[in-house]
Amino acid sequence: MIACEVIPATKSAEKIAAKVAEEVGLTVARSYAESSASVALVVDTHDVWLQPLEKPRPGRVMVDFSSPDMLHRRKSGHNEPLGRAVGVKADRKPRVFDATAGLGRDAFVLADLGCEVELSEASPVLYFLLQHARKTALMSASEKVIQAAKRMTISRGNSTHRSLTGFNTVYLDPMFPDRSKSAAVKKDLAAVQSLLGSQSGSQEVPTSDSTDHAVALLNWALSQPVERVVVKRPIKSPYLGGVKPSHAIMGKVVRFDVLVRPVNQ
Numbered sequence: 695m696i697a698c699e700v701i702p703a704t705k706s707a708e709k710i711a712a713k714v715a716e717e718v719g720l721t722v723a724r725s726y727a728e729s730s731a732s733v734a735l736v737v738d739t740h741d742v743w744l745q746p747l748e749k750p751r752p753g754r755v756m757v758d759f760s761s762p763d764m765l766h767r768r769k770s771g772h773n774e775p776l777g778r779a780v781g782v783k784a785d786r787k788p789r790v791f792d793a794t795a796g797l798g799r800d801a802f803v804l805a806d807l808g809c810e811v812e813l814s815e816a817s818p819v820l821y822f823l824l825q826h827a828r829k830t831a832l833m834s835a836s837e838k839v840i841q842a843a844k845r846m847t848i849s850r851g852n853s854t855h856r857s858l859t860g861f862n863t864v865y866l867d868p869m870f871p872d873r874s875k876s877a878a879v880k881k882d883l884a885a886v887q888s889l890l891g892s893q894s895g896s897q898e899v900p901t902s903d904s905t906d907h908a909v910a911l912l913n914w915a916l917s918q919p920v921e922r923v924v925v926k927r928p929i930k931s932p933y934l935g936g937v938k939p940s941h942a943i944m945g946k947v948v949r950f951d952v953l954v955r956p957v958n959q
């Protein structure tokens with residue numbers, strides 16, 4: 695079974711779907727019925743989303759920084775632990791390298807808190823969705839969303855191949871444990887997992903669900919000239935790679951392990 699194919703949402707989106715498929719390196723199917731993939735990248739004339747194809751068919755997964763979910767996250771105060779973990783203070787907004795961008799939610803939260811954030815993503819499909827979401831956010835009716843989007847840059851590739859300069863913090867969220875109480879978040883992560891299942895054989899897209907890979911990411915991050923490395927973990931899980939953090943910041947269902955580095959490294 696192919697894990698992901700591009701499907702045009704309507705007849706008028708066929709040309710643009712073909713272009714997107716070329717860009718992300720996937721084949722095109724004309725309809726859900728014709729596809730044997732487990733998840734589709736559905737392309738419409740102005741929009742794009744992931745559609746898991748199992749039955750009963752769950753809802754679409756979009757990267758949308760103006761969505762009610764994101765608005766809730768921004769207002770509910772549960773961003774605070776993430777902000778504190780990366781080192782946000784009233785007068786200090788660190789530059790953050792998000793080495794595992796995914797659907798860009800954590801990165802957007804950080805950008806919304808005032809940080810400049812580079813989102814690095816290995817999956818060509820997620821990279822495409824992130825770019826589309828940033829472009830859409832730049833046209834938002836909300837000035838706050840526009841300003842946050844302007845603080846985000848998006849890059850594609852394996853983060854461990856990068857040599858960083860000019861960042862204060864590396865942020866890592868490498869794993870997909872079932873850590874959310876929200877059905878919507880569970881559905882979104884499941885769709886991303888199916889998608890990555892398809893691409894994990896390639897050199898460019900590492901199998902992000904493997905502990906070895908997560909530990910390699912941590913070792914890479916610790917070798918970079920940054921003041922801190924932050925690792926998101928399920929609340930009760932052991933330290934990644936057994937490396938004891940300087941301190942941890944607790945959220946409701948996740949924990950942020952903070953490894954503070956000597957400043958002049």
Ligand SMILES: C[S@@+](CC[C@H](N)C(=O)[O-])C[C@H]1O[C@@H](n2cnc3c(N)ncnc32)[C@H](O)[C@@H]1O
Nearest residue numbers: 794795796797798799800815816852853867902
């Ligand atoms: C759990 S998701 C991150 C979710 C993200 N924090 C969010 O808020 O949406 C992990 C992501 O990291 C990406 N990833 C894993 N290892 C990577 C690497 N070495 N370089 C770039 N991206 C990587 C995977 O493709 C996946 O999309």
